[in-house]
Amino acid sequence: MNKNPYEVLGVARDASDADIKKAYHKLVMKYHPDRNPDNKEAEEKFKEVNNAFDILKDPQKRAAYDRFGDAAFAGGNASGAGFGGNPFGNGAFHFDMGGGAGMEDILREAMRGFGFGGGPQRGAPQRGGRDLLDEVVIDLKDAFFGKTHTVKFSSNVTCEKCHGHATDDGKPAPVCERCGGSGFVQTRQGFFVTEMPCPECNGLGRKISKKCSECDGTGTQHKQRTLEVKIPAGIEDGARLRLAGQGEAGANGGPAGDFYLDIRIRPDKRFERHGNDLIMHVDVPFTTLALGGEIEIETIDDKKLEVKIPAGTQVGEKLRVRGHGMPLVRRSGAYGDLYVDVAIKIPTKLSDKQKKLLSEFAGIKSEKKSWF
Numbered sequence: 620m621n622k623n624p625y626e627v628l629g630v631a632r633d634a635s636d637a638d639i640k641k642a643y644h645k646l647v648m649k650y651h652p653d654r655n656p657d658n659k660e661a662e663e664k665f666k667e668v669n670n671a672f673d674i675l676k677d678p679q680k681r682a683a684y685d686r687f688g689d690a691a692f693a694g695g696n697a698s699g700a701g702f703g704g705n706p707f708g709n710g711a712f713h714f715d716m717g718g719g720a721g722m723e724d725i726l727r728e729a730m731r732g733f734g735f736g737g738g739p740q741r742g743a744p745q746r747g748g749r750d751l752l753d754e755v756v757i758d759l760k761d762a763f764f765g766k767t768h769t770v771k772f773s774s775n776v777t778c779e780k781c782h783g784h785a786t787d788d789g790k791p792a793p794v795c796e797r798c799g800g801s802g803f804v805q806t807r808q809g810f811f812v813t814e815m816p817c818p819e820c821n822g823l824g825r826k827i828s829k830k831c832s833e834c835d836g837t838g839t840q841h842k843q844r845t846l847e848v849k850i851p852a853g854i855e856d857g858a859r860l861r862l863a864g865q866g867e868a869g870a871n872g873g874p875a876g877d878f879y880l881d882i883r884i885r886p887d888k889r890f891e892r893h894g895n896d897l898i899m900h901v902d903v904p905f906t907t908l909a910l911g912g913e914i915e916i917e918t919i920d921d922k923k924l925e926v927k928i929p930a931g932t933q934v935g936e937k938l939r940v941r942g943h944g945m946p947l948v949r950r951s952g953a954y955g956d957l958y959v960d961v962a963i964k965i966p967t968k969l970s971d972k973q974k975k976l977l978s979e980f981a982g983i984k985s986e987k988k989s990w991f
């Protein structure tokens with residue numbers, strides 16, 4: 620029996636998708652097997668959290684749960700690898716009265732998420748593997764250059780010995796004759812059609828005479844894995860990278876889930892990012908602003924650059940330095956711009972001569988008001 624997914628994630632019934640994602644992320648990090656080696660309790664929690672998120676992240680599954688509770692998912696213990704994971708559990712019946720979006724449609728939708736084919740031509744009860752999600756925090760400079768991030772984790776993978784077929788010889792098992800490979804048998808009583816997992820093959824659709832010894836007939840194994848994720852130059856904060864098929868292995872030949880990596884970018888001390896553009900704040904002597912001149916800045920890729928300050932530049936003006944912003948992810952070789960936000964540097968120690976000259980300047984200013 621699955622636990623109430625709302626309770627597992629500690630969110631309210633009406634929690635937003637963002638809240639659900641946040642709660643999931645926190646818990647999945649907390650109970651991740653890599654952080655809790657040989658901790659059975661954490662492993663259970665990890666599974667529960669993933670199961671709960673599986674349901675709540677998907678609007679259709681969530682709606683099905685809200686309406687029917689566990690009945691919508693009974694028996695679909697997604698923890699594992701389990702063959703025979705079957706969303707109808709011990710044979711919930713459905714109404715076969717034709718037409719209209721009823722319970723059947725909703726269940727069918729719910730099933731689709733599990734990798735069951737919807738509709739009458741139901742295939743073997745394959746189940747897609749779970750998606751995995753991780754997060755990495757990188758520096759703005761890493762986002763500028765791009766980097767390869769190595770993720771180490773453990774997950775279910777397709778059994779190497781039987782290639783996921785769960786058979787001792789590693790070949791697909793013959794189709795079950797009783798259910799014709801659907802994994803279900805039906806009996807009709809008047810209006811009602813009772814559908815049950817095929818007792819001959821336990822809903823598998825195939826008859827395995829001898830189980831694979833390596834995976835004990837589950838078709839999957841738990842393994843330490845290492846993924847090298849290429850983070851492209853110009854990636855934005857909050858971006859999510861998807862590695863198709865790198866999630867957990869599916870059951871009974873079902874497709875593997877995907878691996879997702881969320882990218883967070885640490886705030887930078889020198890640069891603010893606005894889309895593809897960067898802003899840097901630079902203190903400039905007021906004489907340079909008034910008379911014009913050049914200042915030297917250092918770009919994000921550590922290049923020294925002379926920037927021209929036009930005479931009469933005001934504090935708060937932003938001088939554009941073309942092509943020294945962030946690279947564009949989708950247009951290789953293109954860059955945003957760098958803006959130099961000009962602030963004034965007031966000298967704190969003045970020599971007598973400087974004081975005299977400034978006093979003279981102030982005097983001229985009061986004589987000719989049109990100066991400013």
Ligand SMILES: [Zn+2]
Binds near residue numbers: 796797798820825
């Ligand atoms: Zn069968």
Ligand SMILES: [Zn+2]
Binds near residue numbers: 779836
């Ligand atoms: Zn195997």
